[in-house]
Amino acid sequence: MRVSSSEPDADAGRRRSGDGGPAVPIHGLGVDLCRVDRLARALAAENSEFITTVFRPAEIARSRRSPRPAGWLAACFAAKEAVIKSLAGAEGRGAFWQDIEIEDRGRGQTIAVLHGRLAAIADQLGVRSIGVACAHDRDYATACAIASGPCGLPPEVGTS
Amino acid sequence: MDDQKKMILDYVVREYLEEDDDTEITYDTELISGGIVDSFSMVSLKRFLEKKYNISIPDADASPEAFDTVNSISALVDRFKKA
Numbered sequence: 177m178r179v180s181s182s183e184p185d186a187d188a189g190r191r192r193s194g195d196g197g198p199a200v201p202i203h204g205l206g207v208d209l210c211r212v213d214r215l216a217r218a219l220a221a222e223n224s225e226f227i228t229t230v231f232r233p234a235e236i237a238r239s240r241r242s243p244r245p246a247g248w249l250a251a252c253f254a255a256k257e258a259v260i261k262s263l264a265g266a267e268g269r270g271a272f273w274q275d276i277e278i279e280d281r282g283r284g285q286t287i288a289v290l291h292g293r294l295a296a297i298a299d300q301l302g303v304r305s306i307g308v309a310c311a312h313d314r315d316y317a318t319a320c321a322i323a324s325g326p327c328g329l330p331p332e333v334g335t336s
Numbered sequence: 337m338d339d340q341k342k343m344i345l346d347y348v349v350r351e352y353l354e355e356d357d358d359t360e361i362t363y364d365t366e367l368i369s370g371g372i373v374d375s376f377s378m379v380s381l382k383r384f385l386e387k388k389y390n391i392s393i394p395d396a397d398a399s400p401e402a403f404d405t406v407n408s409i410s411a412l413v414d415r416f417k418k419a
Binding site for chain 1: 375376378379380382383394395396397398399400401
Protein backbone atom coordinates (compact mmCIF):
# COMPACT_ATOMS: atom_id res chain seq x y z
CA MET A 177 0.00 0.00 0.00
CA ARG A 178 1.43 3.34 -0.98
CA VAL A 179 -0.55 6.40 -0.23
CA SER A 180 -0.18 10.12 -0.06
CA SER A 181 -2.29 13.15 0.47
CA SER A 182 -0.43 14.76 -2.38
CA GLU A 183 -0.60 12.09 -5.08
CA PRO A 184 -2.60 12.63 -8.28
CA ASP A 185 -6.21 11.91 -7.53
CA ALA A 186 -8.47 10.70 -10.32
CA ASP A 187 -11.59 11.37 -8.23
CA ALA A 188 -10.59 14.79 -7.02
CA GLY A 189 -13.51 16.52 -8.73
CA ARG A 190 -16.01 14.13 -7.21
CA ARG A 191 -14.70 14.66 -3.70
CA ARG A 192 -13.91 18.34 -3.77
CA SER A 193 -14.68 19.92 -0.45
CA GLY A 194 -17.94 21.84 -0.45
CA ASP A 195 -19.10 20.69 -3.88
CA GLY A 196 -21.91 18.59 -2.51
CA GLY A 197 -20.22 15.32 -3.48
CA PRO A 198 -20.12 12.26 -1.26
CA ALA A 199 -18.34 12.64 2.04
CA VAL A 200 -14.95 10.95 2.40
CA PRO A 201 -15.21 8.27 5.08
CA ILE A 202 -12.46 8.85 7.56
CA HIS A 203 -11.27 5.71 9.31
CA GLY A 204 -9.01 7.49 11.75
CA LEU A 205 -6.84 10.47 12.47
CA GLY A 206 -3.41 10.37 14.06
CA VAL A 207 -1.03 13.03 15.29
CA ASP A 208 2.32 12.86 17.03
CA LEU A 209 5.07 15.08 18.35
CA CYS A 210 8.74 14.18 18.83
CA ARG A 211 11.62 16.13 20.34
CA VAL A 212 14.50 16.46 17.89
CA ASP A 213 17.14 16.14 20.63
CA ARG A 214 16.00 12.58 21.36
CA LEU A 215 16.92 11.60 17.82
CA ALA A 216 20.12 13.61 18.02
CA ARG A 217 21.17 11.57 21.06
CA ALA A 218 20.22 8.31 19.33
CA LEU A 219 22.24 9.30 16.28
CA ALA A 220 25.24 10.22 18.42
CA ALA A 221 25.23 6.87 20.17
CA GLU A 222 27.81 4.49 18.81
CA ASN A 223 26.15 1.63 16.92
CA SER A 224 22.70 3.05 17.67
CA GLU A 225 20.25 0.19 17.89
CA PHE A 226 17.40 2.63 18.21
CA ILE A 227 18.02 3.94 14.71
CA THR A 228 18.27 0.53 13.06
CA THR A 229 15.34 -0.85 15.06
CA VAL A 230 12.94 1.94 14.13
CA PHE A 231 14.01 3.14 10.71
CA ARG A 232 14.31 1.35 7.42
CA PRO A 233 17.57 1.62 5.44
CA ALA A 234 16.04 4.02 2.92
CA GLU A 235 14.88 6.32 5.72
CA ILE A 236 18.34 6.33 7.29
CA ALA A 237 19.89 7.04 3.90
CA ARG A 238 17.44 9.90 3.33
CA SER A 239 18.28 11.44 6.70
CA ARG A 240 21.97 11.51 5.79
CA ARG A 241 21.19 13.76 2.83
CA SER A 242 19.43 16.23 5.10
CA PRO A 243 21.31 19.17 6.62
CA ARG A 244 19.47 18.25 9.83
CA PRO A 245 19.36 14.44 10.02
CA ALA A 246 17.95 14.39 13.55
CA GLY A 247 15.13 16.72 12.55
CA TRP A 248 14.27 14.61 9.54
CA LEU A 249 14.30 11.38 11.58
CA ALA A 250 12.22 12.97 14.34
CA ALA A 251 9.61 13.92 11.73
CA CYS A 252 9.82 10.40 10.32
CA PHE A 253 9.28 8.91 13.80
CA ALA A 254 6.33 11.22 14.44
CA ALA A 255 4.87 10.23 11.05
CA LYS A 256 5.14 6.52 11.88
CA GLU A 257 3.35 7.09 15.17
CA ALA A 258 0.68 9.22 13.50
CA VAL A 259 0.08 6.52 10.88
CA ILE A 260 -0.39 3.86 13.57
CA LYS A 261 -2.81 6.11 15.47
CA SER A 262 -4.78 6.79 12.29
CA LEU A 263 -5.26 3.04 11.85
CA ALA A 264 -7.70 2.76 14.72
CA GLY A 265 -7.86 -0.95 15.40
CA ALA A 266 -4.18 -1.58 14.68
CA GLU A 267 -2.94 -0.02 17.89
CA GLY A 268 -2.37 -2.64 20.52
CA ARG A 269 -1.37 -5.30 18.00
CA GLY A 270 2.34 -4.88 18.59
CA ALA A 271 5.12 -2.73 17.24
CA PHE A 272 5.16 -1.67 13.61
CA TRP A 273 8.22 0.58 13.31
CA GLN A 274 9.66 -1.32 10.35
CA ASP A 275 6.25 -1.86 8.72
CA ILE A 276 5.90 1.84 7.95
CA GLU A 277 8.20 3.52 5.48
CA ILE A 278 8.11 7.28 5.21
CA GLU A 279 9.26 8.64 1.88
CA ASP A 280 10.05 12.27 1.31
CA ARG A 281 9.09 13.11 -2.25
CA GLY A 282 10.28 16.69 -1.94
CA ARG A 283 8.31 19.93 -2.10
CA GLY A 284 6.36 18.95 0.98
CA GLN A 285 5.10 15.65 -0.38
CA THR A 286 5.32 12.79 2.07
CA ILE A 287 4.40 9.21 1.28
CA ALA A 288 3.60 6.42 3.74
CA VAL A 289 4.29 2.94 2.44
CA LEU A 290 2.97 0.06 4.52
CA HIS A 291 4.73 -3.27 4.60
CA GLY A 292 4.18 -6.71 6.05
CA ARG A 293 1.86 -7.22 8.98
CA LEU A 294 0.61 -3.63 9.11
CA ALA A 295 -0.28 -3.61 5.40
CA ALA A 296 -2.37 -6.74 5.99
CA ILE A 297 -4.08 -5.19 9.03
CA ALA A 298 -4.87 -2.02 7.08
CA ASP A 299 -6.46 -4.16 4.37
CA GLN A 300 -8.54 -5.99 7.00
CA LEU A 301 -9.67 -2.66 8.43
CA GLY A 302 -10.77 -1.49 4.99
CA VAL A 303 -8.28 1.36 4.93
CA ARG A 304 -7.37 2.22 1.39
CA SER A 305 -5.27 5.30 1.80
CA ILE A 306 -3.41 7.33 4.39
CA GLY A 307 -2.53 10.97 3.97
CA VAL A 308 0.56 12.13 5.84
CA ALA A 309 2.03 15.54 6.55
CA CYS A 310 5.15 16.33 8.59
CA ALA A 311 7.01 19.37 9.83
CA HIS A 312 10.04 20.01 12.01
CA ASP A 313 12.01 22.91 13.38
CA ARG A 314 15.11 22.96 15.56
CA ASP A 315 13.42 21.55 18.65
CA TYR A 316 10.32 19.61 17.66
CA ALA A 317 8.93 17.53 14.83
CA THR A 318 5.27 16.84 14.28
CA ALA A 319 3.19 14.77 11.90
CA CYS A 320 -0.43 14.01 11.22
CA ALA A 321 -2.04 11.19 9.29
CA ILE A 322 -5.56 10.59 8.04
CA ALA A 323 -6.62 7.07 7.10
CA SER A 324 -9.66 6.74 4.87
CA GLY A 325 -11.84 3.89 3.80
CA PRO A 326 -12.81 2.28 0.52
CA CYS A 327 -14.90 5.21 -0.67
CA GLY A 328 -12.28 7.74 0.24
CA LEU A 329 -9.03 8.47 -1.53
CA PRO A 330 -8.05 6.21 -4.45
CA PRO A 331 -7.20 2.61 -3.49
CA GLU A 332 -3.49 2.94 -4.11
CA VAL A 333 -1.02 4.80 -6.16
CA GLY A 334 1.72 2.23 -6.09
CA THR A 335 2.56 -1.02 -4.39
CA SER A 336 5.17 -2.33 -2.05
CA MET B 337 10.61 -13.54 39.71
CA ASP B 338 10.70 -10.61 42.15
CA ASP B 339 14.34 -10.02 41.24
CA GLN B 340 13.26 -9.76 37.62
CA LYS B 341 10.48 -7.32 38.42
CA LYS B 342 12.81 -5.25 40.57
CA MET B 343 15.36 -5.18 37.74
CA ILE B 344 12.71 -3.92 35.31
CA LEU B 345 11.34 -1.40 37.78
CA ASP B 346 14.83 -0.07 38.55
CA TYR B 347 15.52 0.32 34.82
CA VAL B 348 12.29 2.24 34.27
CA VAL B 349 12.96 4.58 37.18
CA ARG B 350 16.59 5.12 36.14
CA GLU B 351 15.93 5.66 32.44
CA TYR B 352 12.53 7.31 32.22
CA LEU B 353 12.02 9.43 35.32
CA GLU B 354 13.71 12.79 35.63
CA GLU B 355 16.02 13.12 38.63
CA ASP B 356 13.61 15.43 40.41
CA ASP B 357 10.56 13.30 39.61
CA ASP B 358 9.45 11.58 42.79
CA THR B 359 6.55 9.67 41.18
CA GLU B 360 6.16 6.38 42.99
CA ILE B 361 6.40 3.44 40.62
CA THR B 362 5.06 0.05 41.67
CA TYR B 363 4.75 -3.23 39.81
CA ASP B 364 1.19 -2.21 38.86
CA THR B 365 1.82 1.41 37.86
CA GLU B 366 0.54 2.15 34.35
CA LEU B 367 3.71 3.09 32.54
CA ILE B 368 2.43 3.75 29.01
CA SER B 369 -1.11 4.88 29.68
CA GLY B 370 0.31 6.86 32.61
CA GLY B 371 2.75 8.71 30.36
CA ILE B 372 5.95 7.42 32.00
CA VAL B 373 7.06 5.27 29.06
CA ASP B 374 6.22 6.55 25.58
CA SER B 375 6.53 4.84 22.23
CA PHE B 376 10.04 6.23 21.81
CA SER B 377 11.14 4.80 25.15
CA MET B 378 9.52 1.47 24.37
CA VAL B 379 12.20 0.85 21.75
CA SER B 380 15.02 1.03 24.28
CA LEU B 381 13.04 -0.85 26.92
CA LYS B 382 12.41 -3.73 24.51
CA ARG B 383 16.12 -3.85 23.56
CA PHE B 384 17.10 -3.76 27.26
CA LEU B 385 14.88 -6.76 28.01
CA GLU B 386 16.12 -8.71 24.99
CA LYS B 387 19.76 -8.17 25.94
CA LYS B 388 19.32 -8.64 29.67
CA TYR B 389 17.41 -11.90 29.38
CA ASN B 390 18.88 -13.10 26.08
CA ILE B 391 15.48 -13.34 24.44
CA SER B 392 13.87 -12.06 21.29
CA ILE B 393 10.47 -10.38 21.61
CA PRO B 394 8.66 -10.36 18.26
CA ASP B 395 7.25 -6.99 17.21
CA ALA B 396 3.78 -8.55 17.14
CA ASP B 397 4.03 -9.14 20.91
CA ALA B 398 5.46 -5.72 21.74
CA SER B 399 2.06 -4.15 22.33
CA PRO B 400 1.43 -1.15 24.59
CA GLU B 401 -0.62 -3.44 26.85
CA ALA B 402 2.28 -5.85 27.26
CA PHE B 403 4.56 -2.98 28.24
CA ASP B 404 2.10 -1.12 30.44
CA THR B 405 3.15 -2.35 33.88
CA VAL B 406 6.19 -4.01 35.40
CA ASN B 407 3.98 -7.04 36.07
CA SER B 408 2.92 -7.33 32.41
CA ILE B 409 6.47 -6.73 31.18
CA SER B 410 7.76 -9.45 33.49
CA ALA B 411 5.07 -11.83 32.24
CA LEU B 412 6.11 -11.05 28.66
CA VAL B 413 9.74 -11.79 29.49
CA ASP B 414 8.73 -15.07 31.11
CA ARG B 415 6.85 -16.11 27.97
CA PHE B 416 9.91 -15.75 25.81
CA LYS B 417 12.39 -17.10 28.36
CA LYS B 418 10.42 -20.33 28.22
CA ALA B 419 10.04 -20.32 24.43
